[in-house]
Amino acid sequence: MTPVILVTFAGRQTRMEILTRYIRRALDLGIIDEWHVWDFTRSAGDHAWVTQEFGPVRYMGSKVPYQEAGTVSATSSFRTTARIRHDLHVAVTPHDRPQECYEIVAGGWNxxxxxxxxxxxxxxxxxDRSEDATLWSKPTPSLLSSGRPNDVTFSIDPAGVPTLRVNDVTLGVWPELDLTAGATVHIRGGWGADLELCDVEARTRRYIGNPNEQMPYYQAYDYYATRVEKFDEAVFLKCDDDIVYIELDKLDEFIQFRRTNPHYFIVSANVINNGVCAYLQQAAGSIPTVVGDFEHPPGGFGGTLWESAERAAKLHAYFLGQDGQTLPLSQSVVDWTERQSINFITWLGRDLRHMALPQCDDEYALSVGIPTFLGRPSAIYSNFTVSHLSFGPQERGWDPTALINAYERLMQSRLSPEAEEPLLRVAS
Incomplete structure (x- = not known):
């Protein structure tokens, strides 16, 4: 099996809602098999939205606080399979005493x-924890396995007494905790130990990076690179959270091109509001000069489009005025060896062995550093178009609400029942 996995670094609710509709349609059609939403949110509101919107959590970094994982009652145990080396934290909040919380540290202190x-x-x-919070402790040498996922079962007997078992060993039974009414279960890692819940196999699932890090995206690449055996046969897509248009009837064609052209390191979609793509689109005669002059960004980075809200708005308006018609390049595939914005790209799972990135500029690493080292080109694929809302410098003093609303209308027309039949033919 060669699954297609989309990775998105989330997420701003106001920017991501249109993308969500497109991707859910792609999942329904079977064009994409899994959507991995990495929570790199910077506000509590966006984090709450991502938590509610995108299914169960599969992975969390060692600095991520508790995440709700399920419930437990006298008739239904909580079970999970956790890959973690040490410091598995399980917290329970009784349903009848929601302000109380009991925390079990399993396999702590290395x-x-x-x-x-x-x-x-x-x-x-x-x-932060105080010493007087401890109700119970005991030595549990090598409780957690570092070589395989750990089976974890939290249960309550009819009298409300909880028991925690790890790898078929009873860690503890605590009759002093009355959980007769059941409880909500929360879970996290900590103290240098990332946590992966291996039984979470939902098609859309969350991965939570450590909060408040500069250039945090290396965490996602490192996750996949250290599991290359699992993902070796997959095709990966990665898109920004503010992709506001996807040419769905050409997405499968884009994926098939990726599969059959392994000599490219990454392949980019033909992106609206992308400096390199705009230069190539205009050079091919797809953007008239009245919209603006789109130069070759120096070394593939920055440039006047990247920094200008006005130029971006004119380009978006022109594309929308064409009713979402593509802006083709001069060739069906353009080989590219300079830097490019990685708004919507694809790579092969087998190349993850080269993608264990340090904390760095992931765009430069994927579009220049690694391909140059390997002596492999990247490419831009003309026949699959997406639209990227904005770059950071474009957003200074710019309110994109009207533009988002216009792309919302375009999305509704593309995903309407009348448009569904051609998409179903493509997916079949």
Whole structure:
């Protein structure tokens, strides 16, 4: 099987809602198999939206606070399979006492001890703990396995007494905790240990990077690169959260081109509002000069379009005025060896072995650094078009609401029942 996996670094709700509609249609049609939404949000509101919108959490970095993972009752245990080396944290909040919280640290202190604490609800959002919070502790040498996922079962007997078992070993039974009414279960890693919940196999799932890091995206590439055996046969797509138009009836063609041309390191879609693509679109006669002059960005980076809201708005208006018709390049495939914006790109899973990135500029690494080292070109594929809303410099003093509304109308026309039949033919 060669699954198609889309990766999106999320996310701004106002920018991402249109993309969500396109991708859910692609999932329904079977063009995409999995959508991995990486939560790199910067506001509490966006984090809450991503949490609600995009399914269960599969992975969280070691600095991520508790995430809700399920419930437990006398008739239904909580079970999960957790890949973690040490410091598995499980917190339960009783349904009848929602302000109370009990925290179990399984395999803490470098996988040597475990403990039970009573903490407040607000302490779930940070890692500070006081010594007097501990209710129970004992040595548990090598409780957690670093070589395989750990089977975790949290259960409650009819009297409300909870038990936690890890890898078929009873870690603890705590009759002093009355959970007769059931409880909500939260989970996290910590103290240098990332956590992966291996039983989460939903088609749309969340991955949460460590918060407040500069250039945080390396965390996602490193996740996949260290699991190359699992993803070796996959085709990966990566798109920005503010992609506001996708030519869905050409997406499968784009994926098939990627599969059959392994000599390219990355392949980019033909992107509206992308400096390199705009230069190539105009050179091919697809953008008249009345819209603006779109120069070759120096070295493929920056340029007047990248920094100008006015130029971006004119280009978007022209594209929308063509009713979303493509702006073809002079060739069906343009080989490219300079930097380019990676608004919508694809790579092969087998190339993940080269993508264990440090904390760095991922755009430069993927479009210049790694391809140059490997002696492999990248490419821009003319016959699949997407539209990218804005770059950071374009957003200074610019309100894109009217533009988002226009792309919303275009999306509705493309995904209407009348437009569905051609898409179904493509997917079949």
């Amino acid at each position: 996988n040597t001890h475990s403990a039970l604490r009573k903490i407040s609800r607000d302490q779930m959002g940070h890692f």
